[in-house]
Amino acid sequence: MRRLGYRAVDIIVDHFAHLSTKRVGSLKARQEMEAIFREVIPKEGMDPGELLDFVEKEVVPNLTHLDHPRFFAFVPGPNNYMSVLAEFLAVGLNIFSGDWLGAPAAAQIELVVIKWLTDLFQLPESAGGLFVSGGSMANLMALVLAVHHKKQPEKVGVAYCSDQTHSCIERAIRILGKERMELRTIDTDERFRMKGEQLSRAIQEDKGKGKQPVAVIANAGTTNTGSVDDLKRIAEICEAENLWWHIDGAYGGVGILDERQQELYVGIEQADSIAIDPHKWWFQPHETACLLVRDQSQLSDVFYMMPEYLKDVDLSEEEINYSNYGIQLTRSFRAFKLWMSLKTFGLNNFALAVKRGIGLAELAEQEIRKYAGWVVVSPASLGIVTFQFHQPGWSKEKINQLNQAIMDEMLKSGFAMLSSTALHGRRVIRLCAINPRTTEEDIEQTIYQLDSIAKKRALFATAD
Ligand SMILES: Cc1ncc(COP(=O)(O)O)c(C=O)c1O
Structure with missing residues (x-):
């Protein structure tokens, strides 16, 4: 039990330690997952060490990392290690x-x-x-x-x-x-x-x-x-x-x-x-x-x-x-997680981490405003900023398609992930920056890459 447990801890800590150098995620098709995981209910058990090998090889690489510093889509999930331990203890003691x-x-x-x-x-x-x-x-x-x-x-x-x-x-x-x-x-x-x-x-x-x-x-x-x-x-x-x-x-x-x-x-x-x-x-x-x-x-x-x-x-x-x-x-025992982390870090550090997210979205807004063709649709508010790439003379539909394509290409690159939404009838790109492990460089690089993708796509697009 200890040996297996230490291995699980290693998987988690390696994940925390190397996350920023990994792809944000890789969207795999159902067929690919079927090929790896589909089987009839196993009648006989297997060696748990080998099962952990399989988990490391097939489960871990097929996840989207909501805690990745360049996951800016939907609502990121930048959890902390003390809460992971709290969850582990709560489950282990079956509280x-x-x-x-x-x-x-x-x-x-x-x-x-x-x-x-x-x-x-x-x-x-x-x-x-x-x-x-x-x-x-x-x-x-x-x-x-x-x-x-x-x-x-x-x-x-x-x-x-x-x-x-x-x-x-x-x-x-x-x-x-x-x-x-x-x-x-x-x-x-x-x-x-x-x-x-x-x-x-x-x-x-x-x-x-x-x-x-x-x-x-x-x-x-x-x-x-x-x-x-x-x-x-x-x-x-x-x-x-x-x-x-x-x-x-x-x-x-x-x-x-x-x-x-x-x-x-x-x-x-x-x-x-x-x-x-x-x-x-x-x-x-x-x-x-x-x-x-x-x-x-x-x-x-x-x-x-x-x-x-x-x-x-x-x-x-x-x-x-x-x-x-x-x-x-x-x-x-869900309360355990928040209790353990508030006791470890203190409310002041939570406040600093929240302020950081708010500041990072403000930085993203500043960066977007530096590049030609981009329009801020909703300014940074509580860690979220939305924006759109425009081309003079293009129809609304074509602009919507272009913005969707920019995001899709970014996701494919594995560098960062953003999501889209509609605001008063406009399709916009949305960036949510609440992960305190995101760096200023992460933000600058993401906006730079979005702009490069946008300009390349606009250049090769045919007129309406
Ligand atoms: C404002 C708001 N309310 C409710 C929800 C739903 O919460 P949950 O996904 O935890 O069920 C969300 C999730 O993104 C949210 O942003």
């Missing part, structure tokens, strides 16, 4: 985080970390929350709370969000049942923030139609552009209309650690619930997210269950059973 009896230390650590987080967002003493698998789950649970605490059973409820809101909100509404809760999308302004006037109007219109406005989902850092809605304004509207106010801070909630950004977060302390995703910009391995709520009892009001076969774990209110505050009974 059960469903109830106090299963692991008093785990429950207490989760209580402590949740309190650190609710204090950070200045939620009241009554506040609480729990660790969940991801932002999608946290947002779904928030909407379940909204329905339970605000919706009148006989009315069709309406939730409001902006056109920049993550698609998991629409999925959550689908799960809740569109006949019970509708989702109404509000336009965004030129900075991709929800239009407050339009929100107020929509609420009045829906009331006029006999529907019941139930919840508003605001963004603290949109996936597309890192924009933060006007939280103060939305807080006022929610308070006046008695709506559940949820903030999706899955991507950008952590930006509150940068004092230069704090103005953006004024009002967040009035939220009924906040989703954050430590597996994004809090440098945690995947499946580390949290739902924070204004009042911990709002969770147990909805999720508390005590069947006969669990009576032995029903100790007292003090000895918390986290399974009564969420969907999962059997839960892994």
Whole structure:
């Protein structure tokens, strides 16, 4: 066991040590993966050392590295080694985080970390929350709370969000049942923030139609552009209309650690619930997210269950059973990861790492502006910048195709990976720079290479 374990550690540490010299990823076809991995269920086992050889040879090289310093696509996943160790220990000791009896230390650590987080967002003493698998789950649970605490059973409820809101909100509404809760999308302004006037109007219109406005989902850092809605304004509207106010801070909630950004977060302390995703910009391995709520009892009001076969774990209110505050009974010890890394590095180093990401996106914006033909579509905001390469006289479609081709070529090169999105009808290239291990040179080289690809392609392209 030790020998195998040391080998696994070597694989991980080699990965951390040599990542920047590797390709960001190599997109392989299904057929290629079938050829390597397809087999019938093995009836006899194999030597675990040989299995690790196979893993090193066939699994490790066929991954896209979300933690690579030049992975700028979607949302990078620059995790840290202390959290890897926490995950390893949690799994190795098979810690059960469903109830106090299963692991008093785990429950207490989760209580402590949740309190650190609710204090950070200045939620009241009554506040609480729990660790969940991801932002999608946290947002779904928030909407379940909204329905339970605000919706009148006989009315069709309406939730409001902006056109920049993550698609998991629409999925959550689908799960809740569109006949019970509708989702109404509000336009965004030129900075991709929800239009407050339009929100107020929509609420009045829906009331006029006999529907019941139930919840508003605001963004603290949109996936597309890192924009933060006007939280103060939305807080006022929610308070006046008695709506559940949820903030999706899955991507950008952590930006509150940068004092230069704090103005953006004024009002967040009035939220009924906040989703954050430590597996994004809090440098945690995947499946580390949290739902924070204004009042911990709002969770147990909805999720508390005590069947006969669990009576032995029903100790007292003090000895918390986290399974009564969420969907999962059997839960892994997710809080351990954030606890171990916050204790190791301290909040100040987390803040420095977050500021670095914000600064790197600002550098990327400066670099883009140096090259002819490039247009910044959304300036750097919370680590994200979007841009487009233009050619005079080209149609919108042709420009969109060109930008897609530039990204595809960059991905093929293995040097860096970016992704695309659509903003108010334009297809743009999007760069998300939240990995603190990214260097200034990584950014400069990536923009330089994008420009070289763009100019070469534009030169050889035929006119419309
Ligand atoms: C703003 C926002 N909300 C929600 C999600 C969904 O989170 P998860 O992928 O952890 O389910 C994302 C993911 O990118 C996001 O950026």
